[in-house]
Amino acid sequence: MRTENPKKTSPAGIPAGVIRRLPLYHRYLSDLAQREVERVSSRELAARMKMSASQLRQDLSWFGSFGQQGYGYRVDDLLTAVNRILGLNTTNRMVLIGAGYLGRALINYENFYRKGFLLTAIFDHDPQKIGKSINGLVVKDVAELGDFLHEQSVEIGIITVPDFAAQEIADLLVEGGVKGIWNFAPVSLKVPDDVCVEHVHISESLMVLSFKINQRASARDHG
Amino acid sequence: MRTENPKKTSPAGIPAGVIRRLPLYHRYLSDLAQREVERVSSRELAARMKMSASQLRQDLSWFGSFGQQGYGYRVDDLLTAVNRILGLNTTNRMVLIGAGYLGRALINYENFYRKGFLLTAIFDHDPQKIGKSINGLVVKDVAELGDFLHEQSVEIGIITVPDFAAQEIADLLVEGGVKGIWNFAPVSLKVPDDVCVEHVHISESLMVLSFKINQRASARDHG
DNA sequence: TAGATTGTTAATCGATTAACAATC
DNA sequence: TAGATTGTTAATCGATTAACAATC
Structure with missing residues (x-):
């Protein structure tokens, strides 16, 4: 299920490290989307980005749930979500x-x-x-x-x-x-x-x- | 006593956060030096830089001891030390x-x-x-x-x-x-x-x- | 269904802060 | 000397990693 209601309601705000990684997610997801890759697991994406899958999932969980158990993430959907999180959907x-x-x-x-x-x-x-x-x-x-x-x-x-x-x-x-x-x-x-x-x-x-x-x-x- | 022999011998290397703060120390110390300020305490410098004095002293201790108890740091000396740490003393x-x-x-x-x-x-x-x-x-x-x-x-x-x-x-x-x-x-x-x-x-x-x-x-x- | 993978909770690790003995 | 401030050790806090129940 894909939602954009964060489970953890961020009281003190999202950690700076998480924020700095968002543009990276954007870049790697854009790459995958451009190469018309349809789905990606946290393990695959994290490996490309040379980070842990745990951290990737932990980071995303600040903003909502965007994947499906047993499947992973639809690249398009996750990219859209990251775009919206970054405010790139508005001018x-x-x-x-x-x-x-x-x-x-x-x-x-x-x-x-x-x-x-x-x-x-x-x-x-x-x-x-x-x-x-x-x-x-x-x-x-x-x-x-x-x-x-x-x-x-x-x-x-x-x-x-x-x-x-x-x-x-x-x-x-x-x-x-x-x-x-x-x-x-x-x-x-x-x-x-x-x-x-x-x-x-x-x-x-x-x-x-x-x-x-x-x-x-x-x-x-x-x- | 001012030395440049770190107490903690850095086995796994200096933390990235410490390294990223070095140019900041350089900038603030350059400012002070330019204004011909002679001495500065970790408390004063840290206040200017909006960080804790603890962190400032902790950071410096990765590289050696550059201050004097009861006095603080000679701005020139600390700037020289930071320059050397950053490799700005060589071409x-x-x-x-x-x-x-x-x-x-x-x-x-x-x-x-x-x-x-x-x-x-x-x-x-x-x-x-x-x-x-x-x-x-x-x-x-x-x-x-x-x-x-x-x-x-x-x-x-x-x-x-x-x-x-x-x-x-x-x-x-x-x-x-x-x-x-x-x-x-x-x-x-x-x-x-x-x-x-x-x-x-x-x-x-x-x-x-x-x-x-x-x-x-x-x-x-x-x- | 069985296998795979998420979202999340618990455990670990590291960084920041606090405290203080050493000493200028 | 007495006051101030360092360098460093101990305590706290936060971030990363590991583990796993939920579930597609």
Whole structure:
């Protein structure tokens, strides 16, 4: 039986680890769906994902029951469920602030559209960029951001500006009523509790890589 | 007394959570150092970082003792120690494959140089890009990647190519002897155990944001 | 039906927090 | 010295894994 009423009513919320694994489930299920695989067991899927079947089933149980005993999961159904859990079944309108290379990389990422993310405006501070068209959107002056947000309903603000300007933009986004901020600047943004922030840890990630390489090197030398 | 001989000899390795927090320590300590703060206690630093002082001290103890009872930590000394732990005190040579917007964003990120990361070559598949100069480096044909890696010593390969090409590039990098791969393609790369991979979860991060927004919305409606 | 596999409860493992002796 | 704060050990908490009754 497939339901979407979680057995465990999540009182303190869903663990962060579970949430971080949801996009992985999405990716692997999309792969299977694209290859027209009809059914998959927790054992098979978990093996592909290099995790335990227990954990996979435990994770899903936070959101409901999506499988059938003795059968496993219908790939399409589970993917649909994961899409809904992730909020990919509704349109998320976004604005992007900072039309540098990183901003442009995101603007060009067409997969977002397929997943229900819709970029509605691009802002920049640089007069050289303002007025230019990128992917069919004219870059607006960041001075207009506040007004724009009051006129248009926007769920997500994307921050791809230099570090020092990030908090200022975040304040404007919050004031403009966005529900979430996708932050690429390596700073901890201060926002009210009702606004979600997802920080993409680019430089942090490179340092972790450096650590691992170094760690391995010293293990070889000393160990 | 400040030493760098860990008390606990890490048998199974340092927990992933500890490793992920190291760049954070680096950032906050850099901030303090820049503001010429001389000393900091675990309590103060932890409060800034919104974590417990216990956890901070526990984390550091994996690598040695860097403080003084009754005093705390000398900011400079602790930052130096964290830099060394992260491997930022040595030069990490890098090549980048994929000179699209994302690749260019990374090429332009000057902070990397300050942290000991040195970009030595840029590769692309596109004849339009090959031969052009970016930040003083001439873009090479990706067909030359293998030869280049055999001639030059390179620690890190940066993959900013489209998804479908990522594994192929990873294979070339591995064959060329890199120690680590910084991967921006949303695919799980298959590499030997002695090569480290750090995956930057860009699209995954947006889905997590979508989830959180959606979660909060449904909590407001139903809760 | 018999075999397979789920959803969930119980057991284990690891990470975080609390506490405190050591000591600057 | 007395007060403060570390490094570390013990206690708690949460997440992962194992096991199994329910059932397709």
